Amino acid sequence: SAVISQKPSRDICQRGTSLTIQCQVDSQVTMMFWYRQQPGQSLTLIATANQGSEATYESGFVIDKFPISRPNLTFSTLTVSNMSPEDSSIYLCSVETQGTDTQYFGPGTRLTVL
């Protein structure tokens, strides 16, 4: 499986600000995804990060709030914009390695918004 890192691992932010989370993979992968895990909840898919084109967002998530970049096959960023306390969550990226239908997750970014 791929080795995935995320930065930052955690952050505490003020409402109204934005935070960009980075996801780096040690090998080229076709598909990368961003998930949110709210306190006490399971994971919810935010969007699929497409290399070279706009991300594909799930219902309830919009580009203005969660802009995503995917400049190459090993890297993606998720920005949480204009944050409010409701955005306090763990944000995880995942990758699907080529030839498989399974996803592997990064260690997550624990975000607290005050």
Place this chain on the structure above:
Amino acid sequence: RKEVEQDPGPFNVPEGATVAFNCTYSNSASQSFFWYRQDCRKEPKLLMSVYSSGNEDGRFTAQLNRASQYISLLIRDSKLSDSATYLCVVGSGGTSYGKLTFGQGTILTVHP
């Protein structure tokens, strides 16, 4: 109805016990099925994929019944290290390829 439903537990079992988790999913077009495990404050990690023929990995056995849209996980001879949240995960195909839908998780605590 939730897309993927699990009994949230918690399940508290002694070491050596056998425990079974059940999961149902609503989308009959689902293509792939998994069990992930998530330790406290950690990311989910793939435990095993689930196939229609059933599959076994050591003490863990997974079953899939497509007709009933039902997935199960059996853990035999439970260890303390099995304590975690077990997530039933269903993958979509077609235009939603790659999208995983997670159940809310079943909490397992194995005690001495």
